[in-house]
Amino acid sequence: MVPHVFPRMTELTYSERRVATLAACGHSNRAIAMRLHITVSTVEQHLTRVYRKLEVANRAELKGHQALV
Numbered sequence: 001m002v003p004h005v006f007p008r009m010t011e012l013t014y015s016e017r018r019v020a021t022l023a024a025c026g027h028s029n030r031a032i033a034m035r036l037h038i039t040v041s042t043v044e045q046h047l048t049r050v051y052r053k054l055e056v057a058n059r060a061e062l063k064g065h066q067a068l069v
Contacts, residue, residue: 011053019046020054024063 012020015036022032029043036043056062 012050016046016050016053019043020050020062023047023050023059024065026059 018036019032022035023029027035029040029047032038032043033040050062051057054062054065056065
């Protein structure tokens with residue numbers, strides 16, 4: 001059996017990395033949107049892609065993944 005390996009953060013776009021980092025630090029979608037001057041909908045879209053690419057289900061798993069890279 002092959003062990004599960006998380007893809008590297010480098011597989012994310014620059015915008016996805018910025019949103020993922022802020023989300024993993026505990027910022028709300030609204031706070032991320034305000035900080036990055038984007039809409040909440042855009043934050044949600046980025047997070048959806050981040051979760052899929054990194055194979056995580058939520059912010060807690062994302063935070064754990066951030067610590068590994």
